[in-house]
Amino acid sequence: MKRRADGLKLRTLLDRVPPDVRAGTEWREAQVWVAYRAGDQALLREVTSAHPGLYPAFEAYLGTWQRPWEEVLAGAQRALDGGVTGLERVVAGRFRAVALAQLGRADWQEAFRDALGVPQSDRDRGLLCLEFGHQLVSAGLERAARDVWAQAATYLSTDAWALTQAFSNLGITCLRLDELPAAERAFARAVKVAHGTEARGQLSIGWRGLGSLYLWSGQLGRAEHAYRTAEEKADDVPLTVMARRGLGRVLRARGHLDEALEVLRSALLHAGVRDGDRHAAFTDLAGVQVLIGDHAGAHASLDRVVLSDVVEAWRAQIVRAELARVQGDPAWAAHLQGIPAEHHLVREEARIFPDTMTAVGVVEATPEWWIDVNLDGPVRVVTATGPVQLRPTEASLLALLAMHQGSVSVERALAALDLGGGDLRRQKRQLNRVIQGLRSGLGWSGAVEHSPDLVTLSREPRWTVREPQDAARVDTFCEGSFDPWVTEYRSDMTMRSLPD
Numbered sequence: 001m002k003r004r005a006d007g008l009k010l011r012t013l014l015d016r017v018p019p020d021v022r023a024g025t026e027w028r029e030a031q032v033w034v035a036y037r038a039g040d041q042a043l044l045r046e047v048t049s050a051h052p053g054l055y056p057a058f059e060a061y062l063g064t065w066q067r068p069w070e071e072v073l074a075g076a077q078r079a080l081d082g083g084v085t086g087l088e089r090v091v092a093g094r095f096r097a098v099a100l101a102q103l104g105r106a107d108w109q110e111a112f113r114d115a116l117g118v119p120q121s122d123r124d125r126g127l128l129c130l131e132f133g134h135q136l137v138s139a140g141l142e143r144a145a146r147d148v149w150a151q152a153a154t155y156l157s158t159d160a161w162a163l164t165q166a167f168s169n170l171g172i173t174c175l176r177l178d179e180l181p182a183a184e185r186a187f188a189r190a191v192k193v194a195h196g197t198e199a200r201g202q203l204s205i206g207w208r209g210l211g212s213l214y215l216w217s218g219q220l221g222r223a224e225h226a227y228r229t230a231e232e233k234a235d236d237v238p239l240t241v242m243a244r245r246g247l248g249r250v251l252r253a254r255g256h257l258d259e260a261l262e263v264l265r266s267a268l269l270h271a272g273v274r275d276g277d278r279h280a281a282f283t284d285l286a287g288v289q290v291l292i293g294d295h296a297g298a299h300a301s302l303d304r305v306v307l308s309d310v311v312e313a314w315r316a317q318i319v320r321a322e323l324a325r326v327q328g329d330p331a332w333a334a335h336l337q338g339i340p341a342e343h344h345l346v347r348e349e350a351r352i353f354p355d356t357m358t359a360v361g362v363v364e365a366t367p368e369w370w371i372d373v374n375l376d377g378p379v380r381v382v383t384a385t386g387p388v389q390l391r392p393t394e395a396s397l398l399a400l401l402a403m404h405q406g407s408v409s410v411e412r413a414l415a416a417l418d419l420g421g422g423d424l425r426r427q428k429r430q431l432n433r434v435i436q437g438l439r440s441g442l443g444w445s446g447a448v449e450h451s452p453d454l455v456t457l458s459r460e461p462r463w464t465v466r467e468p469q470d471a472a473r474v475d476t477f478c479e480g481s482f483d484p485w486v487t488e489y490r491s492d493m494t495m496r497s498l499p500d
Contacts, residue, residue, distance in 0.1 A: 073099035090120045094128050101135040108135065126155030127162060133169055146173040153189075164194045164202035171209045175216060176344055181386035183213050204234040204243060211246050214443070215253060216344060217384045218367035221460055223250045225444040241271045241281065248284050252291070252352060253366065260288045278306040287319045287352065290326065298323050314339045314346055322353045336360050369461040371442070373402045376468050378479040381442075392480035393417060394438040397455075399478055400485060401448075402465040406457040413455050416485035431455075471497030 031043060076096035084092055093115030100108035112132040116125060129152035136145035149170035156163040171186035190206035193199055211226035227250055231243035244267035251260035264285045273279045286301035302320060307313040317335050324332035339346055341362045350357035350364035357364070367384065374380040379395035381388040390398065400408060400416055408416070410431070419430040435455065439447045449456045457463060468477055474493045478486040 069099045069102045073103065087124075089118055090115075090124050090128075093118050094131060098131060098135065101139070122155040122157075123159050123162070126152045126159065126166065129155060130162065130165060130169070133173075137169075137173065142173050142176050146170060146177065146179075149173060160193050160196045160199035161202060164190045164199045164206060167193065168202070168205050168209050171213070175209075175213050178344075180213065180217055180384060184210070184385040187213060201235050201239075204230045204239045207233060208243055208246055211243075211250065213385060215246075215250050216348060218369045219383065219385070219443070219461070220250060220254050220369065221444040221446050221458065222442075224254070237270060237272070241267045244270070245281050245284050248288070249348075252284075252288055257288055257292050261285070261292070264288065276304075278304045280306045280308045280312050282306075283312060283316045283319060286323070287315075287349075290319060290323050291352070295323060295327060311343070311345055314343070315349060318346070318349045318353060318356070322356045325356050325359075332356070333360055370464060371461045372464045372466075373398065374466045375399050375402065375477065376466050376470060377473045377476045383443075388441055388443070390441040391437060392478070393434050393483065394441055396478045396481040396483045396486055397434055397438055398442075398457075401455065401457050402463065403467060406459070406463065408455055410451075410453055410455060416483060418481075418483045468493060 031046075072095055076092045076099060079088060079092035080096065093111075097108060097111035097115050100111045112128070112135070115128055116132075120128075129148050133145045133148040133152060136142075136148060149166055152166040153163060153170065156166055167186045167190035171183045171190065174180070174183035174186055187206055187209040190209065191203065194201075194203040194206050207226050207230035211223050211230060214220070214223035214226055224247065227243055227247040231240055231247065234240040234243050244263050248260045248264040248267070251257070251263060264281060267281050268279055268285070271279055271281070273281075282301040282304045286298045286305070289295075289298040289301060298319070302316065302323070305312075305316050307316060317337075317339055321332050321335035324335060336356075341347070341360075346357075346362065347364040350362045351366045354363070370384065371388075372380075372382045374382070379390065379399055381390060381395075381398065397413065397417060400413065404412075410428075413431055414424075414427055417431065417434065419427045419434075432450070435448050435450050439445055442448070444458075446460070447458050449458065468474065468489075471493055474490050474497075477490055477493075
């Protein structure tokens with residue numbers, strides 16, 4: 001987090017200050033501020049312990065790590081009642097609201113809104129919105145959280161790390177609400193912002209969000225590409241492990257069970273899991289082992305699951321139920337008690353274990369993967385999660401393929417596209433670049449197959465092609481492209497439209 005990184009830099013500078021100077025009263029506030037910005041518990045405890053009661057808001061903040069929430073609430077309230085100002089008042093209001101939410105008090109949302117009304121920087125207000133959104137999600141108030149995440153994004157333009165968090169959280173909430181185009185826009189914004197150096201660590205999270213979205217919407221090729229990119233962009237062990245777990249879910253959905261096992265075992269190895277250790281990824285492993293008939297392995301994996309949150313617990317319950325059912329246990333359905341049928345990850349598991357989940361009233365089929373290509377005017381490409389943006393030459397190649405049953409010869413493609421001058425080898429290299437761009441735009445590496453003889457659209461999705469119908473719009477066909485085949489097609493269509 002940039003906020004944390006800035007604080008760590010300040011802490012490094014602070015450590016260079018002579019001890020006798022640091023002991024002076026003029027340094028107290030600077031030390032507290034640095035500790036808060038850096039999340040440095042040791043420094044914060046050092047200062048607040050040396051001066052008890054002097055910084056009650058920061059004592060409340062420190063208490064969130066180790067004290068009961070009643071004490072955090074009391075400390076924050078004491079700071080506010082004592083008339084603290086500036087950053088202290090912002091901190092006190094924030095953790096009063098958090099404590100009320102954690103304690104389940106009726107007025108916790110009002111407390112967050114009160115805290116947002118305190119004069120503060122846009123950045124601090126955005127960070128407070130992030131906290132508010134998390135608490136709303138925990139309370140099951142997804143629609144309210146969606147609006148708060150969106151509000152957070154408007155405040156965090158100067159903090160790329162936190163901004164990517166806001167967009168990623170917004171995407172996750174939209175996904176849970178089945179607002180798929182909105183989810184794609186949010187995740188795409190997260191990925192775009194995270195390309196900057198200040199938020200590089202968030203890039204994997206944004207791609208993982210896209211992977212989850214595409215998996216849910218049945219676009220399995222795009223999901224696999226997104227999770228593989230998330231793994232490539234991960235810059236620490238937990239992010240790599242989460243990306244591999246997501247990739248394992250996609251491979252499971254595609255029926256590539258041996259590869260799923262390999263990926264999940266590599267995730268556990270990368271996480272440093274040793275014999276007898278527990279880890280949340282054992283849920284994923286057990287689910288694949290049940291599918292391949294390795295019941296003993298599934299039992300052993302389930303015994304090593306760590307239930308990191310309630311959703312992981314639901315997924316583990318579903319795998320236990322499936323294992324019990326296939327082994328003939330008449331009480332297998334008891335494992336499914338308390339699982340909410342409406343949660344999208346529960347519904348995702350229902351696609352994998354339909355017999356088990358149907359028996360308890362959860363029916364969920366994997367959506368058909370479709371891509372609509374409208375050529376009646378400018379090329380418009382739409383998927384279940386929203387429109388696809390292509391450059392003119394990429395759109396022209398897609399139109400050429402779509403209008404020829406999804407496949408043309410390399411020779412035809414070279415003649416049809418304006419690939420610049422030069423010899424045949426150079427033109428083939430340029431065609432290769434256009435194909436790579438089309439693959440990237442469509443969202444997965446297998447979108448276009450390219451052999452020495454043929455260029456072919458993937459047969460995995462169902463392509464719906466709307467060919468040009470209105471000669472009045474012929475000038476906008478493949479708008480922006482001046483490829484030879486486009487010019488020829490426009491001319492031919494115009495001639496056909498003229499009266500005899």
